[in-house]
Ligand SMILES: Nc1ncnc2c1ncn2[C@@H]1O[C@H](COP(=O)(O)OP(=O)(O)O)[C@@H](O)[C@H]1O
């Protein structure tokens with residue numbers, strides 16, 4: 155079974171925690187989702203075979219499903235191109251996308267209270283600065299999904315911003331448009347996934363301009379950009395593990411690791427169980443076989 159941890163192609167432009175991006179012609183990128191996996195914001199030494207294929211092909215699935223709601227940057231899945239001459243293990247994890255003029259805001263939307271929103275609520279009684287009812291339990295669904303944008307930090311963590319701050323950064327009209335798109339796309343994905351037994355608790359989207367139109371870019375509704383929960387075990391009042399990373403986090407927590415790099419290496423049974431979770435999420439959600 156192949157594990158793609160590192161890629162080495164011509165014209166690299168950016169290597170993130172998980173994806174490697176290459177320039178492809180003047181107007182395109184080749185974006186490869188590797189099998190790297192991070193936990194507590196640290197990339198682990200080993201990868202999870204097929205994770206990159208799941209991530210890439212899940213984004214593809216959603217881009218296709220939502221293309222009538224908003225244009226997106228996808229040009230073509232690399233497996234569907236005959237002119238690229240890529241190794242199959244790269245192609246399965248890669249897509250050709252159009253370069254966009256990125257709008258530097260992370261459009262976060264939350265349908266359920268968890269993570270940093272839960273922390274803020276516990277200490278301030280608010281989420282994204284907005285007053286909340288006083289009786290929320292961890293994991294409760296909000297009456298309405300909340301748009302809670304953040305900066306895109308070059309270094310370190312993204313910082314929450316208010317709507318007013320976002321308006322000052324990108325303008326009132328663009329703020330309204332991105333907020334509307336984010337809520338629309340989240341609600342579409344949330345409903346779709348709910349029917350398949352997956353709760354998308356929250357997610358993050360990015361947008362940019364392509365041919366002067368606002369388009370959806372980056373990855374979209376994947377387990378790396380979202381919190382997926384198993385609907386079967388949903389229960390407000392307790393912290394729910396992510397559908398995909400449950401075994402990794404449990405195992406790491408059992409090691410007493412302090413969340414500072416380097417992270418310990420995952421044993422092979424944890425890697426294999428995690429791989430199966432990613433494949434199950436993909437299968438449940440899309441009903442497709444991974445290519
Ligand atoms: N079509 C696009 N045009 C321009 N930039 C893009 C496009 N799609 C994604 N990006 C940017 O490429 C970068 C990919 O980074 P990523 O691999 O997610 O690493 P990380 O988020 O860990 O830094 C992000 O900064 C994203 O905003």
Ligand SMILES: [Mg+2]
Pocket residue numbers: 170
């Ligand atoms: Mg990213």
